[in-house]
Amino acid sequence: MLAENIWRLANPILPGTGRGTAAEGGGGGGGPQVTRPDRLPLHRSSSGPPPRSGEDAIVFVEKLNNAMRLTALSRAAMALGLTPDLTLADARARVPDLVALDRDHGAEARLLARIVTGCGRYTPMAAAEPPDGVILDITGCGHAFGGAAGLKADLAARLEASGVTAVCALGDTPEQARALARFGHRGKDLLALPVDALEADPAVTLALRRAGLKKIGDLASRPRKMLAARFGDLAIRLGRLLGEQDRHISPERPRTPIFALRRFAEPIGRIEDALACLEELGHEAAQALLERHEGGRRFAARFFRSDGAIAGIEVGTGQPTRDPALLIRLFRERVDALSDPIDPGFGFDMIRLDVGQCEPLAARQDDHIAPSRHEEDLAELIDRLSVRLGARRIHRVQPENTHIPECAASPCAPSKAPAWDSPPEDEPPARPLRLFDPPQPVGAVMSEVPDGPPMRFTWRGRAYTVARWEGPERIAAEWWRRRNRGGRPRDYYRVEDADGHRFWLFRHGLHAEDGPQPDWYLHGQFA
Amino acid sequence: MTCESPPLSARRRAAGPVPKIALAQAEPVAPLSRFALGVPRLDATLNGGMAKARLHELWPAAPDDAPSAAGFALLLALKAAGTKAIVWIEQQGRQGRLYPPGLAELGIDPARILFVSAPDEKALLRAAGDVVRSPAVGAMLIVPAGPAPLLDLTASRRLTLFAERSGTTAILLRTADPHAPSAATTRWQVAAAPSRALEANAPGAPVFALDLLRQRGGAPSYGWTLEWDRDRACFAPLSRNLAADAGGEYLAAG
Numbered sequence: 001m002l003a004e005n006i007w008r009l010a011n012p013i014l015p016g017t018g019r020g021t022a023a024e025g026g027g028g029g030g031g032p033q034v035t036r037p038d039r040l041p042l043h044r045s046s047s048g049p050p051p052r053s054g055e056d057a058i059v060f061v062e063k064l065n066n067a068m069r070l071t072a073l074s075r076a077a078m079a080l081g082l083t084p085d086l087t088l089a090d091a092r093a094r095v096p097d098l099v100a101l102d103r104d105h106g107a108e109a110r111l112l113a114r115i116v117t118g119c120g121r122y123t124p125m126a127a128a129e130p131p132d133g134v135i136l137d138i139t140g141c142g143h144a145f146g147g148a149a150g151l152k153a154d155l156a157a158r159l160e161a162s163g164v165t166a167v168c169a170l171g172d173t174p175e176q177a178r179a180l181a182r183f184g185h186r187g188k189d190l191l192a193l194p195v196d197a198l199e200a201d202p203a204v205t206l207a208l209r210r211a212g213l214k215k216i217g218d219l220a221s222r223p224r225k226m227l228a229a230r231f232g233d234l235a236i237r238l239g240r241l242l243g244e245q246d247r248h249i250s251p252e253r254p255r256t257p258i259f260a261l262r263r264f265a266e267p268i269g270r271i272e273d274a275l276a277c278l279e280e281l282g283h284e285a286a287q288a289l290l291e292r293h294e295g296g297r298r299f300a301a302r303f304f305r306s307d308g309a310i311a312g313i314e315v316g317t318g319q320p321t322r323d324p325a326l327l328i329r330l331f332r333e334r335v336d337a338l339s340d341p342i343d344p345g346f347g348f349d350m351i352r353l354d355v356g357q358c359e360p361l362a363a364r365q366d367d368h369i370a371p372s373r374h375e376e377d378l379a380e381l382i383d384r385l386s387v388r389l390g391a392r393r394i395h396r397v398q399p400e401n402t403h404i405p406e407c408a409a410s411p412c413a414p415s416k417a418p419a420w421d422s423p424p425e426d427e428p429p430a431r432p433l434r435l436f437d438p439p440q441p442v443g444a445v446m447s448e449v450p451d452g453p454p455m456r457f458t459w460r461g462r463a464y465t466v467a468r469w470e471g472p473e474r475i476a477a478e479w480w481r482r483r484n485r486g487g488r489p490r491d492y493y494r495v496e497d498a499d500g501h502r503f504w505l506f507r508h509g510l511h512a513e514d515g516p517q518p519d520w521y522l523h524g525q526f527a
Numbered sequence: 528m529t530c531e532s533p534p535l536s537a538r539r540r541a542a543g544p545v546p547k548i549a550l551a552q553a554e555p556v557a558p559l560s561r562f563a564l565g566v567p568r569l570d571a572t573l574n575g576g577m578a579k580a581r582l583h584e585l586w587p588a589a590p591d592d593a594p595s596a597a598g599f600a601l602l603l604a605l606k607a608a609g610t611k612a613i614v615w616i617e618q619q620g621r622q623g624r625l626y627p628p629g630l631a632e633l634g635i636d637p638a639r640i641l642f643v644s645a646p647d648e649k650a651l652l653r654a655a656g657d658v659v660r661s662p663a664v665g666a667m668l669i670v671p672a673g674p675a676p677l678l679d680l681t682a683s684r685r686l687t688l689f690a691e692r693s694g695t696t697a698i699l700l701r702t703a704d705p706h707a708p709s710a711a712t713t714r715w716q717v718a719a720a721p722s723r724a725l726e727a728n729a730p731g732a733p734v735f736a737l738d739l740l741r742q743r744g745g746a747p748s749y750g751w752t753l754e755w756d757r758d759r760a761c762f763a764p765l766s767r768n769l770a771a772d773a774g775g776e777y778l779a780a781g
Contacts, residue, residue: 434594
């Protein structure tokens with residue numbers, strides 16, 4: 001068993017920065033080393049000691065407990081006396097020219113995944129030990145490299161060549177290898193490791209230290225029953241570390257794509273037959289999905305014509321599914337909705353169905369007493385409509401954080417459940433049911449006073465006399481969002497004419513003593 | 528030959544046995560349930576309330592009354608849907624869009640409504656057929672952009688049959704009086720009516736002037752004026768001459 005422990009503290013390229021520092025540039029051997037961000041200050045203050053490796057003091061910072069703290073450091077930074085958990089302000093006080101970058105855990109995880117994939121050259125049993133380790137089960141794999149030690153040397157060389165600083169260790173169990181890599185300091189003696197190597201709860205480790213048990217050797221000679229009674233799973237951890245118990249690692253296996261295909265000795269010439277065949281393929285794909293406890297979100301069917309042309313149609317669903325009946329219904333909808341129907345020509349000689357995107361979907365038993373399938377039925381309906389009309393034509397609406405009436409709502413995906421505030425009680429509706437966007441100009445507005453409510457207006461060539469009104473509700477432009485101060489304020493009035501039609505009118509701008517009078521617009525109609 | 532075969536098969540499918548099977552299947556029709564509008568005399572006229580799982584048809588008395596008709600249709604949908612979803616299927620090209628904050632102000636949570644926009648009348652009708660067949664939908668509003676000649680007796684009969692089987696209430700919101708036969712259970716003409724003024728002569732809660740022009744198994748009834756009470760989520764009768772109306776109630780009760 002070989003544990004490879006990537007030293008995050010010492011590795012300047014591991015945390016990606018999103019600034020082109022070649023976070024993933026290492027890759028497959030002999031790749032580029034860390035590239036320096038050009039814009040960062042690289043000159044060194046004369047007072048500080050020069051770093052040993054000749055690199056810059058780079059630290060990666062994260063916000064922990066509301067303070068920017070260093071969580072990963074380059075070797076040069078460590079040589080300057082900086083330590084993890086130091087606040088960035090303190091570190092800057094000590095080293096003014098510090099290059100501080102935001103830590104990117106996503107890029108680290110991606111790099112780790114690449115390393116795990118690369119370790120497939122040594123053994124199929126390779127697994128990631130997040131956040132910064134890789135564990136390989138090399139049982140029976142060493143002969144190609146001249147034994148386990150040769151394999152370790154090869155791996156170390158490859159990692160170094162690709163710019164990854166790593167510590168490799170061999171052990172009988174995964175825990176042993178891990179402890180030796182992380183706490184061994186290149187030593188091989190298990191019993192000399194500190195009790196931290198058990199990686200138990202910090203409180204347990206502290207209790208052991210207080211009891212004077214500082215090394216694994218101190219614990220190994222104790223009766224296990226006593227340890228189990230006092231510290232719970234510590235006995236198991238100790239057993240695994242000492243190689244008395246073994247645990248199997250779960251290696252990362254590449255996921256095979258799910259597809260089903262059918263070839264025909266004689267090309268088939270009817271679309272109906274092709275769809276019937278697609279239905280059978282749907283059953284096969286559903287079986288494969290069921291075995292993996294997954295459902296597909298995206299399905300692509302391809303019809304290979306005997307003259308080489310390939311017609312493809314694709315359907316997507318809002319929720320993972322493996323129901324062949326639903327699938328074929330969606331495909332039929334899609335085929336019906338095609339503006340350019342599929343032309344079978346001289347016939348199809350192969351039909352293939354690919355499941356493009358899978359998501360976990362557990363097997364489920366229906367409730368026979370009260371089958372409540374409303375949400376699924378609704379999701380199915382949404383899928384059908386979006387296949388036929390296009391996904392953009394089906395939507396819900398979500399509120400937006402703005403006062404500007406025409407921007408107060410925006411469409412969102414039908415699967416979302418946006419939260420709307422309920423209006424205050426005992427008030428008439430303050431917003432119209434129908435909104436005109438853009439607002440419609442109204443003419444011949446008469447007011448009793450220049451900045452008062454409208455008394456009479458014409459819209460679409462019809463004159464309206466205002467019987468009741470309320471206002472104004474002034475809505476100012478969002479000057480903080482636009483550079484040109486956003487435009488004029490609007491004074492909104494709710495008005496009702498003699499017949500009961502209710503309108504939402506606004507005066508665009510303020511009344512001025514001299515100069516043009518502000519325009520009036522109709523923005524909406526109330527129910 | 529290659530360009531002829533797809534239309535042929537498409538036509539065969541379109542005229543094929545699918546709708547006939549759907550109609551001929553002996554599916555159990557849900558027992559007729561009704562929802563009350565909250566106005567006892569109008570509910571009595573309607574034999575106990577508006578029928579759920581049926582098609583109802585509404586249109587505005589004049590183009591200016593279109594928002595009132597839409598509002599009344601949405602409120603009917605709200606009362607019919609219960610806890611299930613409401614689907615608003617609109618044909619592209621209508622002037623003025625439904626304004627979600629205005630829905631919230633009427634007491635209809637906009638998050639409950641699924642908005643569907645159809646490019647033309649045919650797509651509108653097909654989408655409506657899909658939606659009305661889904662048991663997950665409580666109420667569906669079909670909103671054509673124009674006179675909608677395709678929504679004729681046959682189409683409305685189909686929608687009614689689908690609604691009966693799935694339990695979805697379908698509401699067809701026309702732009703004008705269709706003058707055409709329809710299988711809708713009730714047909715309403717909706718207009719705006721002056722509201723009860725609040726303090727300082729401010730417009731009050733929405734008021735609808737309704738004419739029940741036709742109902743299946745009942746007499747038409749004209750001249751209803753209902754006010755929507757958002758906080759109690761029900762309609763209340765309102766008359767222009769409030770005192771006389773109260774006197775009439777008193778006489779009827781006495």
